[in-house]
Amino acid sequence: MLITVSGLPGSGTSSISSILSKHYGMQLISAGSVFRSLAKEHNMTLEEFGHNAEKDSSIDLMIDERQREIAEKEENVILEGRLAGHMAKSGFSIWLKAPFDIRVERIAGREHSTYDTVYAETKKRELSESLRYKEIYGIDLEDHSIYDIVLDSKNWNPDNLSKILIVAIDNYNCE
Template identity: 45%
Template sequence: MPKGCLVITVSGLAGSGTTTLCRNLARHYGFKHVYAGLIFREMAREKGMSLEEFQKYAELHPEVDREVDRRQIEAARECNVVIEGRLAGWMVEEADLKIWLDAPIMERARRVARREHIPVERAFVKIAEREKDNRKRYLNLYGIDVEDRSIYDLVINTAKWGPGGVFNIVKAAIDHLYPDGDAGSG
């Protein structure tokens, strides 16, 4: 386990494997896992809305995104935390390691279909619409283009490796950054 204070962000589109990686990192290193998607889903439940309804609501109410982002930034003040969210890499500027996970949209649609027990075609349409809406919302709210990967230290196509392989790549990056197991002071 790295000593000191380590903050890692993991971002990616639906079905790219962000949650799996974050759970594996949290379990292996004993990190706290902060999940922007869970915060968003909890806020949707609080409003009595489906995820799709709340997504549309959030487009018209920028305070939703700002609250999710505020909670991510707050979590980054802690040590040994992995923060998962589409904008986590952008919001947590001082992160020690920023990771973007990607996979072709059909692969991601298959994963989402399995996870949500829906047809692949429906998953494809659902994530394509959501990504289009999110991209527009993030551009309008923050001027951030989620397709810009230039801020990330590590970009991984998860279609090429299973969850264990992705974890091993990230673990190797952490071990390379902190070969003596010392994450420094953050």
């Protein structure tokens, strides 16, 4: 089975993907790992590759194409990334959401940064990504109609949220 986990920064996609990967014994491929792999292939540091990605939309396209290739080749894999649900044409697709202030608090905590700094950076990043995804793919990140399940992660810790998702996944396509 193919499972995709998507959501905005701080919504819990990395945590949930990791838990589901362990639970099902499935390989986890994150957009971040694809990004690191492509940086290495281009003999660049992550920082250099990141700066190039801001200026060159072909890098986003490479990351998304790599996830699309993996989704088409692999049978038991979890793809995690903002557009993973759009890149895979089949499987069980999850969108995790959470209010902006909660996501900012989570990001600030894991990056050991201030709320105000992360707030400004996240606003800028999400606006930039939203515009790029509309321009490149015609994707509106606020349209969740392609997902099998959309969950707000604000009220559950990752373990409890995973339990909900495991029940949904285990009963997917059941009659």
